[in-house]
Amino acid sequence: MRELRFRYAMELRFSEPVQEHRFTLRCFPQSGPRQSIGPTTLRLFPEVSVAWGGDGFGNVWAYGCVSPPHDRFSVEIAGSAVTGSAEREEALPPWREGRFRQQTALTRPGPAITAFHSALDLSGPPLERACAAMDALWRSFRYVPGSTDIYTTAEQAMAQGMGVCQDYAHILLSLCRLEGIPCRYAAGLLPGEGESHAWVDIYDGGCWTALDPTHDRRALDGYIRFSTGQDSAACSISRGIFRGFARQEQTIHAWVSEEEEL
Amino acid sequence: MQEEMDLYRHTDTVNELLARYGVKFGIYKDKTFHEQLFPFDAIPRTISAEEFSSLERGLRQRVDALNAFIRDVYGEKHILRDKIVPEEFVYASSGYLPICEGVTPPKGVYAHIAGIDLVLGKDGSWYILEDNLRVPSGASYPMIARELCRRASPKTFTGAHIEDNRDYAQLLRRTMDHVNTGGMTVVLTPGRYNAAYFEHSYLAEQTGAHLVTGSELRVEGDYLYFIGYDQRKERVGAVYRRISDEYLDPMNFYEGSLIGIPHLYDVFRKGNVALLNAPGNGVADDKGIYYFVPKMIRYYLGEEPILQNAPTYLPYYPEDMQYVLANFDSLVLKDVAEAGGYGVVFGSKMTAGQMEDFLRQLKAEPRRFIAQEVIDFQDIDIMEDGERVPRKADLRAFVLTGEETMVWKSGLTRFSRDPHSFIVNSSQGGGFKDTWIFSR
Numbered sequence: 289m290r291e292l293r294f295r296y297a298m299e300l301r302f303s304e305p306v307q308e309h310r311f312t313l314r315c316f317p318q319s320g321p322r323q324s325i326g327p328t329t330l331r332l333f334p335e336v337s338v339a340w341g342g343d344g345f346g347n348v349w350a351y352g353c354v355s356p357p358h359d360r361f362s363v364e365i366a367g368s369a370v371t372g373s374a375e376r377e378e379a380l381p382p383w384r385e386g387r388f389r390q391q392t393a394l395t396r397p398g399p400a401i402t403a404f405h406s407a408l409d410l411s412g413p414p415l416e417r418a419c420a421a422m423d424a425l426w427r428s429f430r431y432v433p434g435s436t437d438i439y440t441t442a443e444q445a446m447a448q449g450m451g452v453c454q455d456y457a458h459i460l461l462s463l464c465r466l467e468g469i470p471c472r473y474a475a476g477l478l479p480g481e482g483e484s485h486a487w488v489d490i491y492d493g494g495c496w497t498a499l500d501p502t503h504d505r506r507a508l509d510g511y512i513r514f515s516t517g518q519d520s521a522a523c524s525i526s527r528g529i530f531r532g533f534a535r536q537e538q539t540i541h542a543w544v545s546e547e548e549e550l
Numbered sequence: 551m552q553e554e555m556d557l558y559r560h561t562d563t564v565n566e567l568l569a570r571y572g573v574k575f576g577i578y579k580d581k582t583f584h585e586q587l588f589p590f591d592a593i594p595r596t597i598s599a600e601e602f603s604s605l606e607r608g609l610r611q612r613v614d615a616l617n618a619f620i621r622d623v624y625g626e627k628h629i630l631r632d633k634i635v636p637e638e639f640v641y642a643s644s645g646y647l648p649i650c651e652g653v654t655p656p657k658g659v660y661a662h663i664a665g666i667d668l669v670l671g672k673d674g675s676w677y678i679l680e681d682n683l684r685v686p687s688g689a690s691y692p693m694i695a696r697e698l699c700r701r702a703s704p705k706t707f708t709g710a711h712i713e714d715n716r717d718y719a720q721l722l723r724r725t726m727d728h729v730n731t732g733g734m735t736v737v738l739t740p741g742r743y744n745a746a747y748f749e750h751s752y753l754a755e756q757t758g759a760h761l762v763t764g765s766e767l768r769v770e771g772d773y774l775y776f777i778g779y780d781q782r783k784e785r786v787g788a789v790y791r792r793i794s795d796e797y798l799d800p801m802n803f804y805e806g807s808l809i810g811i812p813h814l815y816d817v818f819r820k821g822n823v824a825l826l827n828a829p830g831n832g833v834a835d836d837k838g839i840y841y842f843v844p845k846m847i848r849y850y851l852g853e854e855p856i857l858q859n860a861p862t863y864l865p866y867y868p869e870d871m872q873y874v875l876a877n878f879d880s881l882v883l884k885d886v887a888e889a890g891g892y893g894v895v896f897g898s899k900m901t902a903g904q905m906e907d908f909l910r911q912l913k914a915e916p917r918r919f920i921a922q923e924v925i926d927f928q929d930i931d932i933m934e935d936g937e938r939v940p941r942k943a944d945l946r947a948f949v950l951t952g953e954e955t956m957v958w959k960s961g962l963t964r965f966s967r968d969p970h971s972f973i974v975n976s977s978q979g980g981g982f983k984d985t986w987i988f989s990r
Contacts (some may be wrong), residue, residue, distance in 0.1 A: 292562070343651070386640075527801065
């Protein structure tokens with residue numbers, strides 16, 4: 289168990305003013321067996337009211353619209369969380385989690401992943417196989433910031449042998465789905481300072497257990513989960529469309545610590 | 551018969567009127583847009599009261615089961631638990647949308663307007679060819695054709711006991727009102743370049759709904775609003791949308807859509823607006839799922855299917871694959887991902903090279919194809935150059951689900967103008983007829 293304070297700030301700057309800017313934000317951790325979330329504050333600029341959405345599977349999002357012309361859009365959420373309060377979280381019966389066994393456009397294996405998978409010697413219950421696959425992946429894949437982007441598929445990342453946390457997660461999902469194991473993408477935060485993080489939930493024995501393939505370990509203490517879904521596209525922290533021909537630049541600042549922020 | 555002859559004399563008049571009213575459809579082929587007239591043939595398809603009553607029971611049963619299936623698939627998934635339908639057929643279907651998981655539309659209705667395609671076999675029984683549960687079109691054509699025929703030849707209809715089909719607008723209105731969550735009812739069209747724009751405007755006019763495009767609708771907070779030309783804002787309670795799922799909402803579906811309404815699915819999810827038909831229905835009218843509809847009827851309703859499927863084989867099952875390979879020449883093969891008569895091939899019409907290519911695909915991706923016996927369906931006469939000639943025809947029946955499940959006492963009969971073709975889709979150059987149901 290670990291009590292943490294967190295802050296996630298995202299800013300978009302547009303090269304010229306945009307309007308009718310519609311946004312959906314998925315950066316709202318919810319209390320559950322594995323984490324409990326204290327009071328949070330949300331700040332938006334320009335200041336607009338948001339509406340709330342949820343899917344009944346533990347994901348909550350905010351959506352809204354900035355109508356007048358603006359060249360900056362920022363969001364900041366801050367709060368406290370107790371993490372690692374349970375190792376696992378009860379899932380729905382297996383026939384209801386079947387969609388998480390399906391590959392998606394981002395996880396669909398190609399020659400590189402198929403070859404990697406066939407070289408693995410996996411046996412035992414789902415979690416054991418997933419851990420072995422994670423370990424093998426971690427040994428042969430390199431963490432190289434900037435080597436991929438949000439559209440990179442698991443297969444593309446595997447073929448080039450490097451990527452970031454999103455790619456580790458997609459490849460592990462792809463491998464587990466080849467094994468017929470339901471598994472899902474998780475997006476959220478880790479202690480430290482920088483960007484958001486991504487890991488994987490594995491279905492085993494009627495429960496979800498979190499693995500962090502980027503660090504080759506269970507994801508327990510310190511993991512603050514924003515959302516889960518079939519892949520990163522279902523968990524995108526910020527999605528938006530607007531009117532205008534502006535280029536946009538995004539900056540993210542995530543911060544998680546046991547201390548009060550200075 | 552004398553009366554019918556009078557109507558046939560007016561065929562050209564009716565076609566001219568249809569052209570003047572803009573009864574056209576457009577098709578995209580080879581990336582260009584063609585608008586074509588939809589030729590009307592005055593010889594109606596006729597169905598006796600007794601025959602229709604059995605069709606009606608069968609269609610209601612089928613659509614009730616399909617609605618139950620969609621509700622189950624996006625909810626508790628009992629049919630997957632009990633392995634009546636293999637899980638991968640549901641999840642691999644391009645019509646299955648994960649975003650619809652756990653979402654219940656107003657009053658629990660998914661397929662409000664179903665277009666069920668049937669053919670009458672030479673053995674005298676009806677066979678279901680496909681279910682259309684997304685945006686089935688075509689009801690407006692027999693509606694306006696009937697209207698114009700009555701005008702051109704009033705005496706044809708006096709004394710003949712034909713069910714009036716102009717009540718489709720009332721059935722549709724009742725269906726929309728049943729699920730309306732409070733507010734206006736609108737028909738959402740992608741615009742005048744859409745293949746079925748005539749139908750959108752006609753149905754809006756006939757039902758008294760507003761015809762709107764996406765730019766006139768706007769989500770604010772938890773609700774959907776209509777924004778009038780004077781910036782007047784009014785809440786919308788029901789959207790009869792004639793835009794496919796993927797273009798409906800750029801924030802939840804295809805991001806590049808310019809004809810959709812951002813966040814529409816978010817307010818639908820909250821139960822604050824009805825969408826007819828509900829997004830996600832494609833999971834039930836997939837050609838691969840079609841095979842399972844008789845099983846669904848038994849599973850959900852505990853009844854024997856009244857209407858039968860065309861005999862269908864799933865190469866996914868090894869024994870069916872064997873049958874398909876052994877009887878290739880007598881089967882029609884369909885790519886489950888295609889619609890509108892595309893991706894349909896007849897085993898007997900392939901060259902050796904085509905067959906080799908096809909078999910390679912079939913063996914590589916068995917889940918992608920279904921095979922069906924070619925049904926020898928009854929021809930219907932059409933008038934061509936003043937002579938009656940037989941042609942292949944099908945029937946699209948419209949089944950509306952509101953408080954109760956209703957079958958429209960008419961339907962769209964489409965025929966192939968090519969005497970050698972079995973494909974009657976309007977996008978393949980066919981024409982249409984009115985469908986008369988006798989009231990006694």
